[in-house]
Amino acid sequence: GRILSGMAVPVTPPPTSPMVQHHLTAEVDAVVKQQVAMARLGVGECGTGWQLFAEDGEMRMYRREQEVDGMVVDPLKAVHTVKGITGHEVCHYFFSPQYRYDWETTLEHMNVVETISEDTLVFYQLHKRIWPASQRDVVFWSHIRHLPNDQDRDGPHIWTVVNQSTEHPEYPGCSGKTVRIYLTVCLLCQTIVNPPKDGAPISRNDISCKITYCSVVNPGGWAPASVLRAVYKREYPKFLKRFTAYVINQSKNKPIMF
Numbered sequence: 479g480r481i482l483s484g485m486a487v488p489v490t491p492p493p494t495s496p497m498v499q500h501h502l503t504a505e506v507d508a509v510v511k512q513q514v515a516m517a518r519l520g521v522g523e524c525g526t527g528w529q530l531f532a533e534d535g536e537m538r539m540y541r542r543e544q545e546v547d548g549m550v551v552d553p554l555k556a557v558h559t560v561k562g563i564t565g566h567e568v569c570h571y572f573f574s575p576q577y578r579y580d581w582e583t584t585l586e587h588m589n590v591v592e593t594i595s596e597d598t599l600v601f602y603q604l605h606k607r608i609w610p611a612s613q614r615d616v617v618f619w620s621h622i623r624h625l626p627n628d629q630d631r632d633g634p635h636i637w638t639v640v641n642q643s644t645e646h647p648e649y650p651g652c653s654g655k656t657v658r659i660y661l662t663v664c665l666l667c668q669t670i671v672n673p674p675k676d677g678a679p680i681s682r683n684d685i686s687c688k689i690t691y692c693s694v695v696n697p698g699g700w701a702p703a704s705v706l707r708a709v710y711k712r713e714y715p716k717f718l719k720r721f722t723a724y725v726i727n728q729s730k731n732k733p734i735m736f
């Protein structure tokens with residue numbers, strides 16, 4: 479503010495609120511709420527048919543075999559518990575574009591198509607070709623959110639990132655030889671804190687993160703079912719292990735981000 483006779487007078491009014499919401503805002507909110515509710519259901523409650531297909535330490539991965547018009551769209555649900563990191567940290571590294579190439583190994587190219595707001599971005603991604611299928615690309619919005627603590631026993635620290643396919647005029651599908659894939663992904667993270675009994679400050683030894691990762695990917699065009707299932711079986715455990723190791727490594731010498 480400008481100094482007038484010793485008093486600070488605000489000369490700049492606050493920024494004007496946008497007159498209209500972005501056309502995706504309502505969709506983002508609805509899909510996030512729905513995906514979070516689904517992610518919170520255990521593999522035993524979520525209908526039948528979740529079959530365990532990968533297990534490594536605390537990590538468990540389940541899928542339901544599902545085909546639409548002969549295309550594999552198997553829903554996937556993974557749970558993992560990782561020591562020394564928070565849900566906010568996991569979601570931060572998953573959401574932020576500047577780290578994506580560090581951990582996403584199936585990526586050939588990625589760019590941010592649109593910044594809707596600080597917590598909502600639209601991405602374009604071109605993935606590496608997997609023989610014998612065509613190369614795949616995807617356009618999706620991505621939203622990061624801190625969830626209110628509605629159940630006391632769950633504690634306050636729940637974060638989520640939801641990715642959902644969308645359309646963008648500058649990136650039409652069905653052009654050239656790439657095939658557009660359609661995805662819905664939900665990463666839900668809960669921080670567990672075991673406060674030290676002696677009242678010492680909370681260190682990374684006292685925290686862990688319970689991670690739930692759900693995804694449904696429609697490959698968008700022909701891909702042999704057996705190859706696709708083999709790719710998923712190999713790539714999803716690799717992704718979750720590599721990504722969480724990356725978050726541990728990035729976070730280890732930094733203050734805890736609750």
Ligand code: 6CM
Pocket residue numbers: 582584603605608609610611612614616641661663695697701702705706709710713714717
């Ligand atoms: O959720 C993950 N990554 C996010 C950030 O990149 C985002 C993107 C997901 C893309 C998932 C597509 C991967 C599969 C691409 C190859 C398709 C080949 C089809 C033909 C095979 C015969 O949500 C982590 C995604 C981890 C995927 C393993």
